[in-house]
Amino acid sequence: MKKSGSARDPLWYKDAVIYEIHVKAFFDANNDGIGDFPGLLQKLDYLEALGVTCLWLLPFFPSPLRDDGYDISDYLSIHPSYGTMEDFKTFLNAAHGRGMQVMVELVVNHTSDQHPWFQAARTAAPGSKERDFYVWSDTDRKYEGARIIFTDTEKSNWTWDPIAKAYYWHRFFSHQPDLNYDNPAVLEEVLKIMRYWLDMGVDGLRLDAIPYLVEREGTNCENLPDTHVVLKNIRAAMDENYEGRMILAEANQWPSDVRPYFGDGDECHLAFHFPLMPRMFMALRLEDRQPIVDIMRHTPEIPENCQWGLFLRNHDELTLEMVNEEERDYMYLAYSSDPRMRINVGIRRRLAPLMENNSRRIELLNSLLLSFPGTPIIYYGDEIGMGDNIHLGDRNGVRTPMQWSGDRNAGFSRAAPEMLYSPVISDPVYGYGAVNVESQDGEASSPLNWMRNMVALRKLFRVFGRGVMEFLDPGNRKILAYLRRGEGETVLCVANLSRFAQPVELNLQAYQGMRPVEMLGYVEFPVIGSQPYSLSLGPYGFFWFELQKAREQIEAQ
Amino acid sequence: MWNQVHQALNESTTRVITGFAKLVPGLVALIVAVLVSVVVARVFGFLLRRSLRGIKFDAKLASWGLSGLSEISPTGSPTLLVVRFVSWCIILVGALIGIAAFDATLTQQMVIRLFEYFPNFLVAVVLLFFGNVIARFLARGVLIGAVNMNLPYARLLSLGVKWLVIVLTSAMALEHLGIGGRIVDLAFAILFGGIVLALALAVGLGSKDLVSRSLENQTIHGKERSEEQFRHL
Amino acid sequence: MAVLDTIAPEAKERADRVGEADLVVALPSCQSRELLDSVVSSLRPVLPDLLPNGKAVFLYPDTAVASTGGNGDLPAADESLQLFPYAMLPVERYNEQSLDQGLRSLLQVGRTLGAKICVMMGSETSPDSLRNLAEPVLNDGFDLGVPLYARHKFDSLINSGIVYPLTRALYGARLHYSMAADLAISPRLAEKYLQAPHGQPDSGWITTKAVCAGLQVCQVNRGFAPAPSVSESADVSASLAQVLSALFLDAERYAGCWQKVRGSQALRTFGRPARGETENASADVHVMIETFQRGCKDLLDIWATALSPATMLNLKKLARLPADQFRLADGVWVHVLYDFILAHRQRVMSREHLLRAMTPIYLAWVASYALEVQTFSPLAVEDRLETLCAAFEDLKPYLLSRWRWPDRFNP
Incomplete structure (x- = not known):
């Protein structure tokens, strides 16, 4: 039976606060050391209290797990470690019952080499329908313009398959052959997968690695026009039969290159803003707003029904693909003192260790995340300031079990510690003894409660999700000041990127007579006059002001 | 030698x-x-x-x-x-x-007796535990209620209720332990009666005041009772 | 949008038989056949004026017919007026549950019949009442008509001291009787009220719902308020707890709405206000003051879990004042209420205990108010209550800041 989506407003994703979860890392209900859907179900109360409105689940499909589930061998089932399809449906309904939406992954650039399609393809005759599901070649010299993405592990985008006696194309790991979108049967199969999950009531799909869907000789094989044809087809199929659903694009590209993925509002609803994230970190370290202002100035307008997805950290490395050479060097020097913290073109660390566990810095960055134009995405564990483990391979250091309490295994599982899919963080600063949900829950001024309050505040003002942004240009470059306008609300945000107190004078001429009311504590500040508006901010301090009509103005009306 | x-x-x-x-x-x-x-x-x-x-x-x-x-x-x-x-x-x-x-047979007997005793002991402790929790909860409710009714001995009343429940559960616990036999029953009956009497006195003394006050209002001033002057809803 | 359809099968059958109606009126207070007959015959002449050629349906409690042993249609029924019984509790104002249930039944029948207006007549059943309430909704495009009562200065004190100022400060509408049992409701509001976004209807007062949904609400002057039934007024503490509970739950439900509201607006009011004579009643409040003083002695640690230290100190000072100087400052009273809202939200203890523990402080407010206004003219009393409302509005930032940033470390 086809179920409808759970959101009432078709533009729900604009007001959403997304929470990114590894099912395996969240909570283990059956004590096998791996998190599962029944575990996630038990923790919905926690997520509801946190205030997030949409849960983004990383891949939970059957897979050899050589790329953390992004190598899928069956798109229509649940990995047995995470539970059954019934468990998933129960979880989905419970989340909907709490007014939360659920987004799942649609990894359709490639499959696992264990997928039946690939197994059939490698044994099928060249030119046959089965063989054509993937991109084959007799030589590894085709499409040489395409760069290698996983530079640390892969030497070429082609790998020789001794069974097929041909090279197959892969943009990521060699065990992840790319699907061939020049074969119409592939798109048909992908649409079947999409309908399967949407029929179940899933509200959103994250399309993984979409710039690489199509290959053409003489190009870098990224962002090609034919890719957009595929996307438009997917979107049309979604719009045709489903209401209130959403597609989130993962395209690690410059904003101007991402812009086409929104189409005319007929491709993706949401796309990550990749270049913004490293620049937030850079601006903070440089104590200079310029990197942020620059990238936002170079961010094009997007269609009315589209939105940027914003994040500080996610399950991957802090990617530095979208900065120039010099900036990358600076970021490495600033945030990865130990070479083991680096992977591919990025830094594999969580938010709290990047900020050296300074709560004011963490709060400042989160305040930017929650007030910039776009939908904020919170990575699990960052709300309590979890740490990472750089001694684990690949990006597993930021995928450790959620720290629920000071009990054994951080309260994540009752299995023997050696059975856990990953060791828990146990160092004295970030370990589960010091950082856990239970201890932060009851403490009013804990990072967790700070996050809850801020998320509630963000949701209270729809202007954050829907309004336009306008930077102010104060003389002091350590201060980032911007206005958010729309929905009948005006919000002024001021952030001090410096580690010392800073003065600032803001030009608020256009708002003369309005009264800034600090939103966290509802404190009324002096009315804006004809002179520049003076403020002082403490180290890494930030203000969110609601600009209200002064009482006198209301009475005059 | x-x-x-x-x-x-x-x-x-x-x-x-x-x-x-x-x-x-x-x-x-x-x-x-x-x-x-x-x-x-x-x-x-x-x-x-x-x-x-x-x-x-x-x-x-x-x-x-x-x-x-x-x-x-x-x-x-x-x-x-x-x-x-x-x-x-x-x-x-x-x-x-x-x-x-x-x-040693003696220790063994003692151990057997203790083991026989153990479930009773456990029940007794659980009884005491919940008795205590319930007593506190009820005491707070009674205290609030009594203050709202303007009873002069509100705290005494709430204390009485609290001890009533505690004494009751203690008696039940001792009964389970089989300690004291009839003497305990008797003693508790007396104690229980005492507390009830004290409560009755507390309520009685309190309401004596209330009654005389309302009589005063009705007879001496010939006015309606003060509470009727105000409508809260 | 999902609307929870909980209409009883028999009623649905009756409604289907009736087909369509323009006006649906619920008469929950007609608990006997005689009463029902007389009310119906008095209301009947109003119908043609309200709805020329319209069809009306009256709902009465199913106990009314059962009491006479008869069933089947009442003799009064004809083309323009149908009657049918419906399981309905007697509506008690202030009782969220009974009011909510009665309203829900009425609105569901109204929705099934496609009515242009639904009227709940919970306390008054006079023809004037029906006419006055229904007209603004039918003719002026209002979504909700609520009666506005004149009152003696010592009447409906919970409303004057808590409900009106608090709802006004929170939601910004100067709606004097948000818990009135008589209401006229447009289909638009009915639809909103019956919506069940997460499978369960949001309960709560329909007045709050209307104001927060931005619908048009008006007041209708209805003279002096009918006296509450005995069961309603029996126990101050219980009534207070009931009212506060409904009020505080609404505050939690509509937190997103009231946090954006500043100041307050007057509502359009129909009809001429009635005004009472100056009564020079000397207030006998010593029992109330005593209760408060007793509370101050015995309930201090319970209050301390809810109230901030500064407010506690003010209450302790108040308890030491002699009766002639006994005045609870508006600011302190407002802080008490705001602190209790927050404590209720944070569940610092059993909610029932918390709400009942507020009674002595409420009585202190009543005593202080009574002493102050005992010689006032009705106009002066209005002014005094207006000052209180202003205090609620002025101190709203305190509530907002603590709501947004809950912390036990308070002034």
């Missing part, structure tokens, strides 16, 4: 050594039993703590308004309190088993 002394000394030394040798296995068994019970208590305590946390025992108690528990043990949460209690019970059982290792 020297021979006799030597023999006597030898015999007594042998007796002492034999006695000691007989004692040693029992002692070792006791120590082992206690150690094992400590380990079991730890494990069980851990499991219990996990499951109580799992069902959010503390939060549930708090939501039932039974925060009184934390007053009994201000240093630990209710969960810890329960866990500690269960752990000590297990250690006690271990010690009893250890004592049973001594091959």
